Amino acid sequence: MSASRDSMPRRGYRLIMRSVRAHPVPHLVALLGALGFVAATVGTAWLLGWITDNVIIAPESERTGPAAAAAMVIGVSVASGISVLMRRWFLAMAELRTQRDWRRALLHRYIDLPMDFHRERDPGELLAHADSDVNTATMVLKPLAFAVSVVVLVVVTMVALFAAHPLLALIAAIVFPALAVISRVYTRMVEAPSAEVQRRVGEVSEVAHESFDGAVVVKTLGREPIEVERMRAASARLRDERIRVGRMRASFEPSIDALPTVGAIVLLLVGAWLVGRGSATPGDLVLAATLFSLLALPLFIVGFFLEEMPRSVVSLERVDRVLDRPLEPSAEPEGNGPVLPPGPLGLQIDGLAVRYGSRLVLDGLWLAVSPGETVALVGATGSGKSTLLETVAGLNSVAGGSIQLSGAALQDVPSRELHSAVALVFQEAFLFADTVTENVGLQWGRSPADVTAALDSAAAGAFVDALPDGGSTVVGERGVTLSGGQRQRVALARALVRSPRLLMLDDATSAVDPVVEGEILANLRRDLDTTMLVVAHRISTIELADRVAYLAGGRIVATGTHDELLDIDDYRSLVSAYEQAEVP
Known part of the structure; x- marks a missing residue:
């Protein structure tokens, strides 16, 4: 099946695996850091619920010392900070190394391809492939480890909420799938506009390169106003396409951002009712509310991950159209070809x-x-x-x-x-x-x-x-x-x-x-x-x-x-x- 007919998630998966296979260690360490953050997040929520029941509202005779609770909070916070550092450092390492690899591959392919390839393309387009396309293609890698760890966080949250009360788990079971559906619809709608944005970026690069490269001709013929108009028109087309994508993001991002908050409000209302009936403890409610509030940022990161995937896939496909170009036989890796005789050649x-x-x-x-x-x-x-x-x-x-x-x-x-x-x-x-x-x-x-x-x-x-x-x-x-x-x-x-x-x-x-x-x-x-x-x-x-x-x-x-x-x-x-x- 051709790449263009594959689903967006499948094409995004192939992009991610190309980077993971090339640089498995940084991705693995980043994932471990992300999972550590999940553990710290759940630990923080559980700890706040435990402190509520055993330090704040517990009878004085059964109350745990504040010093012990503070030490536990500090320990969880330090672990969370270390995990965040691991995730960000090593994920940035994997992203930058992937950019380096793809740019090197492009450079070698540019050198090896015959002249007819270069005659058919403007240098500005080739520069756009090596610059903006490679940068955009790796944008989906930025939240990768975090997005994967959120799956674990959601599962743990569902288990914790179900343990607190099935009604609290039901709220999460409605909110999380709704987020997934909204994100899936968005990725399908934004794919074509994202491809057009990248094409317009290449168009602006072409105009800029031609104007700079032909600066002497431009000045000699007095074409400065014409070149300014060409750049204005190309920039306007790029602006319009980016506004189009921005409007789509403006339509979907508020929903993605608001759903966890709405879920948290409903959870507090239902949880307060359960506490009033004696079906849940205040600590259970604090645990559930904390998990919901802590999930807001991770779910936003997942939304960012899903939003960036179409742009990254489209950009990498533009790069791959160059990398997949067949080479002339003479440009293939050298083997034991015939050695030319010494002296002048016939x-x-x-x-x-x-x-x-x-x-x-x-x-x-x-x-x-x-x-x-x-x-x-x-x-x-x-x-x-x-x-x-x-x-x-x-x-x-x-x-x-x-x-x-x-x-x-x-x-x-x-x-x-x-x-x-x-x-x-x-x-x-x-x-x-x-x-x-x-x-x-x-x-x-x-x-x-x-x-x-x-x-x-x-x-x-x-x-x-x-x-x-x-x-x-x-x-x-x-x-x-x-x-x-x-x-x-x-x-x-x-x-x-x-x-x-x-x-x-x-x-x-x-x-x-x-x-x-x-x-x-x-x-x-x-x-x-x-x-x-x-x-x-x-x-x-x-x-x-x-x-x-x-x-x-x-x-x-x-x-x-x-x-x-x-x-x-x-x-x-x-x-x-x-x-x-x-x-x-």
Whole structure:
């Protein structure tokens, strides 16, 4: 049976058991503390009834000393305090550890899922899963031990009330089931609105992330009022849904809160009548009234538990939709896959097909690249050049065909080995808010000399040395303190420091002037023993390649040297446009 068709209590039970199985000790200790509180609660009620009969109204000759009664009250109070501390401390431990586990699982799944997953979703939605959804999913764990112990407390209370008088037990037998029915109705009604609230939270996160991420565009185009209006509208929808849920809570919570109080009033009236008839002692009445009054808070906690369960279940199901996404074979835990041979890698692509949703981007692409060869990829915008490089790097799902690296199928290469052997540098260079050295090294275990050599090969050594703190200069978020060409060169150095055996440049030097680009390409040929695929838009870059592959419509329609491909009209028109674009 699917999760969506299961009853809410069953889905809530599965959520709770996931946490209990992962962290049984904190949950067990918290439950023991909660049961200790139950014992202390019953002990307090019994003690007050005993004090009433044996200290307050007992004849002086039969009266127990007040000091002994006070000592007993202090002892029960200390035990109650210790049990409360145990319950709260260890339940918080279990809740926070569960949040940690689910966030870690989400992070690893985000990393392992192919790029098409991330293209289909806004980053704000993914942030909402890791933040608000995980927090809300564990809210039901906060009162868990207390809620379980209340069941024991209710049973003990029923026994004590029946021992005092069956009429008192009858009152409890009416109140407690009524509470359960009201709570069950509430959980069913609030499930769908709770799911809509969590969806609206993700929507607000998406708008906020887009506005912050595109702050420069927003300010440049003067879109501040429009972005404010987008956030206002998204926040208003979230507010309306939360008010809707709040109205439901306002309708049910007073009933849940009032029932124990009404029951206590009825119990006092009936109990006073029984005492007047001699059917019960004043101590019995004090015991029954105390148990009822002490049950008010625990029953409220149970109500909170039942109220939070739908929101927690819905939030966890949103998280599980990510965790249940199947991984690509190459992203599965590594086994004893084939080891790539040393030296430059060969590349064999046979009938490759790649889709973005329903759109076929690469359609039956064939390409063979020899080890150590440099191939320039040339094609109009949208011809599939970037998609091809991303797929070879293992970032895209393959809809058809195959890719082999020196005879090893791409999906069979362990991911760690693939990341070490293959490097892809994008046109949009992303830098972390860290030093230049850390952005290049990225904790790959490379020495400072390796970082310096990589910067020199990327023609970045001179400008990095000129920075205020050299390689220790912090470049700011996304490298905003550097120019576009400088960011591209640092990103290129980050790829070169790994000594890749297949280097792919996706227009990675587009922001660099032709002179510097020529220097970079010459350095790469001199310093690296590697195979290169280069997306090229400059004639100088195309002419430096050993061979050119011309893409059109998601296929490679021709390969050869630049001079050979000039015989193709479409190719000649395209490179002529490149030449004209280079003319100042």
